[in-house]
Amino acid sequence: MPDIIKPVTPSVIAVRGLRKTFRDFWRRPRVEAVRGIDLDVQPGEIFGLLGPNGSGKSTTIKLLLGLLHPTAGTIRVLGRAPNDVAVKARIGYLPEVSRLHAFLTPRETLHYYGRLFGLDATACRERCAALLEMVDLQRDADRPVGEFSKGMARRVGLAQALVNNPELLILDEPTSGLDPIACREVKDLIRLLAQSGKTILMTSHLLADVEDVADRIAILHAGEVQAAGCVADLLSRTDAVRFLIEGLDDAAADALRRELEARTGHTVALDHPAMDLETYFLQVVARAERRDSATAHFRPAPFLMPGEMKSEARSKKPEVGTP
């Protein structure tokens, strides 16, 4: 049994032997998209589902949301069946493609979904305003969504996923279609939401995105879990050691290498550490923004934060480029 099953506390998501076979019109099996998946997602953790296209990530998510019915296996979400109305009230979902009503404005869209959660008009209005501010769409709040770019529509999609202040947030490719700044802001937001006690299940085929935020991951291939566990555990190499020394010139470094090789009898590799492109990009943009005084940062809506984090959420303005 893979490491993915860790029933320490009652799981937010508990899946056992999940299978999904798509059938054709004559009920003949066509594709077996999910082949016996087991997984547990614990409260407050960020869980990443990774895999190439067609690996069964989105199908698994749709099964968890009750949009598809499993062929075999059991699914418990927040302790109940996924199509239970009470469970749906506690879940926020961002689909892979934000298929919003093109004729509605972001404000109307959020209001519509808020009302579906049974929110009263005042609460709905307040949450919509806070969420629009969070995703930086106040200025475009009254333009039809049909006129929006993919990234802007994605922001509206993210906002609608949070309108009910969910306990469990399911994000299917949350950074798809976003520019690097918005990507980073979404990842920061995901971390903040997890800190506030929300459980987050996200999928992505952008490995760096998941690596940045996820506590645990599962890698799917051909509908099966191929590897699973804590990100740090999975990625760390216990058979090698790396030193990081600042201010060392090339000659000293070469001398040190030779000394280490002589003492250990192993080949020692030396290189200059490089920052990743995303960090470099964000630093450049942050410099430009400081010059232009531009502001475009996701600041979590206060209603999404627990009491002690509310004031912080109101005042906090994350620095672009801060990992």
Added chain:
Amino acid sequence: MIPHSLTAYSLQPLPTLRAVAAVALLSLRAAVRSRVVLMLMLVLAAGVVGLPHMIVGDGSPASDLHIRLRYALAFGAGILGLATLWASCAAFAVEIDSRRIELTAVKPVHPLTLWLGRWLGILLLDAVLLAAVVAVVRWQLTGTRPDGSRRDAALFCRTVARPVLPAPEVEARSTYERLRQSGRLPPGLSAAAVLRQLTINVRSRCTVLQPAEHVTWTFHPDRPVPADGRLWLRLRFDAVRDVTTDVRGVCRLRRPGQTAWAAEVAVNDLTLNQLELAVQAPALAGARELEMAFEYQAPPQSAALLIRPRQELAVLIPAGSFTVNLIRVWLAHLAILAALAALGLTFSACFSFPVAAFSASALLVVVLVSTGGIAEEEAAMEDDSHATTTLMERISLAVVSSADLITAPMLNPEPLAQAAAGERVPDAELGRLVAWGGIVYPLILALLAAGVLRRREMVR
């Protein structure tokens, strides 16, 4: 705060009502912000305003009323009916096809709530558009004609009282028993077939009047004659020999049991015309029972007159304003539109848009065909044990009969025809239309759709 426990959530009606209102508002916004509704409004305006100018009447206010109600308003209601059916067929089907339903289906909303919201949204739009059509027709009817006379001279609302006669079924049964006891029943026909034919005969049975003869009928109107004694007699005669014959005679009215006639009106017209005679009889004010006599005063050689009292004879008593009657017509048609919207939505939950639209339209055609009398003929054919029927005939019989049976409560009343004839749409018929179209059919169809939506996989 959103309730988190199942019990708390499922027992709170307020969140459900909010969700219904949100879905209804979404439907309205989708309709108002699309060009389809704009086109629909243009077509309605063109039909309601333009159609009466293309149909030539006899120039009388009654003809004007007939054209505007039977053609213009019927056109408007028909176009709205088709638009409603197709729009509702698209509602869920297009959402599912485009996978936009994904975001709604993960919200804590029961499929019944979604269905109800969609239905109310479509119905609200229908109500507004139909009201606009009715208002335009009403405004056209009350306008002044080019010759300066008021067009509203024919805008009556009257209750119709038929002569008191035994029910056709009772009379048919009595005739059947008489034939059976005397051994004169036609051979090879079932009892049902014979009774059916006898009932048809009784309904259209004629009273024959020779010159100088008279005949008397009693009426029990459902409301008293008004204080000014204003009422109408409606008659239509046929002739034994000629296509048209002079109808010369006199109609008299009184309360039953009185010797003196309270009103007398001369008849001088041709057969086959429907006559509507206005009577002013203050002596009959408050009467709830009337006796009417017709005396045929033609020369002795004249042809005998025929009258079918169950179909062609009536006393009409004023019963409210024409505008109120138009509102009843609006309500009756709204009930029909409600049933069509319910049908379309349920098909939409079951099938893709093309399949839903085609199936619902085909069903509508079958229903309309079945009400054209085909079902009755086919039923008679079924009763005839000598008739050899093919499998296809039997299948068509079953389909048409079923459609006729299911939709009979909705299709028998003809509110437009009644309003055009200056008749008040009867309370019982209006109530039946509203109950079936607005409650019973939608409830059954909503439960069916909710069951399908719960079981159906929304996305692939």
